[in-house]
Amino acid sequence: MKVEVWSDYACPFCYIGKKRLEKAIEANGMKNVEVEFKSFELDSNAPAEPTMGLYEILASKYGTTVDEARNMSQGIVESAKADGLMYEMDRVVPANTFEAHRLTQLAKKHGKMDEISEALFQSYFMKGENLNDSSVLTRVAQEVGLDSDMVQAFLASDTSTTEVREEEDMARELGVTGVPFFVFDRKYAISGAQPVEAFTQVMDRIQAEQKIEVVADGDACGVDGCN
Numbered sequence: 490m491k492v493e494v495w496s497d498y499a500c501p502f503c504y505i506g507k508k509r510l511e512k513a514i515e516a517n518g519m520k521n522v523e524v525e526f527k528s529f530e531l532d533s534n535a536p537a538e539p540t541m542g543l544y545e546i547l548a549s550k551y552g553t554t555v556d557e558a559r560n561m562s563q564g565i566v567e568s569a570k571a572d573g574l575m576y577e578m579d580r581v582v583p584a585n586t587f588e589a590h591r592l593t594q595l596a597k598k599h600g601k602m603d604e605i606s607e608a609l610f611q612s613y614f615m616k617g618e619n620l621n622d623s624s625v626l627t628r629v630a631q632e633v634g635l636d637s638d639m640v641q642a643f644l645a646s647d648t649s650t651t652e653v654r655e656e657e658d659m660a661r662e663l664g665v666t667g668v669p670f671f672v673f674d675r676k677y678a679i680s681g682a683q684p685v686e687a688f689t690q691v692m693d694r695i696q697a698e699q700k701i702e703v704v705a706d707g708d709a710c711g712v713d714g715c716n
Contacts, residue, residue, distance in 0.1 A: 490522050490695055495529040495660045495670040498586045498620055501565045501576065504610040506669035506682035508572045513688030519696075525597075526606050528590040528656040529668045535585040537621050543581045569614075580617025587653065589620040592630060594649035595640070604633040 492510065496503035514522050541549070547558035562578045569576045589609050596605035608629045612618040618625045623644045630640040643649075660670070663678075671679040677691045 490519065490692065491674055492522060492524045493527055493672045493675075494524060495527040495656070495665050495672075496668045497529050497531045498589050498609050498613050499531055499535075499583065500668050501569065501578075501614060502682040503669040504574060504614060505569055505572050506671070507606070507610070508574065509682060509685045510671065510688055512572075512685045513692060516685065517689055517692050517696075519692060522692075524603065526593060526602055527660065528593070528653040529660050529665065529670075530586055530590070530657065531668070532585075533587070535583065537585050539582055539584050539619070541583070543578060543583050546583055574614070576614045577617060578614075581614065582617055582619045584619045584621040586620055588623070588626060588644065590653045591649045592626050592640070592644070594652045595643050596630065596633070596635065599635060601633050601635060605630065605635075608633050 494507070494510070496507070510524070514524075544555045544558040544562070547553070547561065548555045551558065551561075553561070559578075566576045566578055593602060593605055593609070596602050609620060612625065612629055613620055618629075620626065623641070626644060627637055627640045631637045663670075663672070665680075667680065669680075669682060671688070673679075673691050674695055677695070679687055679691060
């Protein structure tokens with residue numbers, strides 16, 4: 490089974506959804522699930538160097554005060570906590586995430602996509618790091634086992650820009666307007682950080698469809714003889 494996940498590192502529900510998917514896979518006991526993270530930018534125009542804090546941005550977007558925006562975020566913090574994630578929203582640096590998505594493409598080619606995705610989510614929501622800072626991205630990549638010189642050279646180039654844009658285009662073609670968005674075997678989709686049960690139901694359905702239904706029994710031979 491292949492699960493494609495469109496998400497953005499600046500999306501708090503994307504990290505929650507990632508954890509719930511992992512719990513569903515574990516609960517289901519499936520061993521042959523391939524999870525591939527796809528690029529999606531919530532704000533492709535986000536500045537390379539942040540000029541406003543997270544609460545200021547939210548207040549401007551929703552027409553509230555900064556204190557009201559902070560209170561709004563507490564609901565997300567509590568939701569994340571229920572899934573074992575300790576968000577530090579006061580520390581979040583709302584920078585552009587394009588470079589982080591490019592780095593994910595590099596990690597994929599070296600079998601480190603899941604590790605880099607986990608590390609980047611932690612950097613953004615728990616460590617208050619700027620994911621548009623090449624030194625931060627290089628350190629995170631090195632921590633998951635990628636060569637730092639290779640990563641520095643990669644980040645200094647425009648390699649994998651096309652891959653990121655193609656995945657974003659694919660999201661639009663599929664009608665994805667919000668993330669996280671999970672696509673199972675290109676047959677079923679789940680939009681948003683749904684409960685674990687929603688993921689297990691989809692996986693159970695796919696497994697059931699893969700089973701062969703025997704419609705008639707005839708004479709045959711088995712390991713214990715013929716009948």
